[in-house]
Amino acid sequence: MIVTLDYESELPLYSQLYDEIVRGIADGSLTSGDSLPSVRSLAGDLSINLHTVNKTYQRLKQEGYVQIHRQKGAVVQPLGSVPATPEFRAMMSRQLRSLAAESVCRSMEEEEFVEQCRSAYRSLKGEDPS
Amino acid sequence: MIVTLDYESELPLYSQLYDEIVRGIADGSLTSGDSLPSVRSLAGDLSINLHTVNKTYQRLKQEGYVQIHRQKGAVVQPLGSVPATPEFRAMMSRQLRSLAAESVCRSMEEEEFVEQCRSAYRSLKGEDPS
């Protein structure tokens, strides 16, 4: 799994890393039982601090995406073991409303907006984006 | 237009305020030619600093949502005068991919995901969310 970080991004590094790993789980490149690299080795590969990686792993654990064992490291949980909680849905709704508002202001019609969303979803599944 | 700010949010105040105003433009409660409150009066109403409001207005201006005149203040531009630039589409795509990845991990099916997106869009237009 190849991870690239953008130091110019407004998103913090630990957050970018979090996103990439979640994407890996979603698209199947990371699957149940896989171990993530150790915090030290991944930090070394990315040339960032071990605590930054650790913060990412702690968040992944808190959400339930991985379990952390003393020696095996961060182990990916089965896809679907994390429920769509009300908190998640609320967060999703907030973000979607902001995106939708900007899209409306920019004259994006409902169908184009929805198709962008659908294509984002399908791109994870390796399906035809159409 | 009623604006409420959440000091517990991870989003900065100027960003929350930005979102609310864009939403106002999108849903029609703010329309072409309307003047936003002066930075001082809005800051007073919200009990925040004038610079925080000013930062919001500067971003709105930069995006093209408002024009700022010396005495009239921030004047809302016609809906649709801001194009869906490639930069906007890229930002939208990034956010949607993150949302979609988390949704896939949480076993949200494509149709449910897409319907959440559609409903976020429709809620702005006062249409039936179904």
Add this chain to the structure above:
DNA sequence: CCATTTGTTATATATTAAGTATAACAGATA
């Protein structure tokens, strides 16, 4: 048994973002 690797915890520090507090300036208006 022992060295190594693992996550974990603890400090300390530097940088930047966010928000506030004041003050002053300049253009427009009544």
Add this chain to the structure above:
DNA sequence: TATCTGTTATACTTAATATATAACAAATGG
């Protein structure tokens, strides 16, 4: 000419982000 407007400048506090070291504890493999 007061008074409103946005604007600019300076200073300050707080919190978030990221880094740098160091040490500890559990598990593994030789």
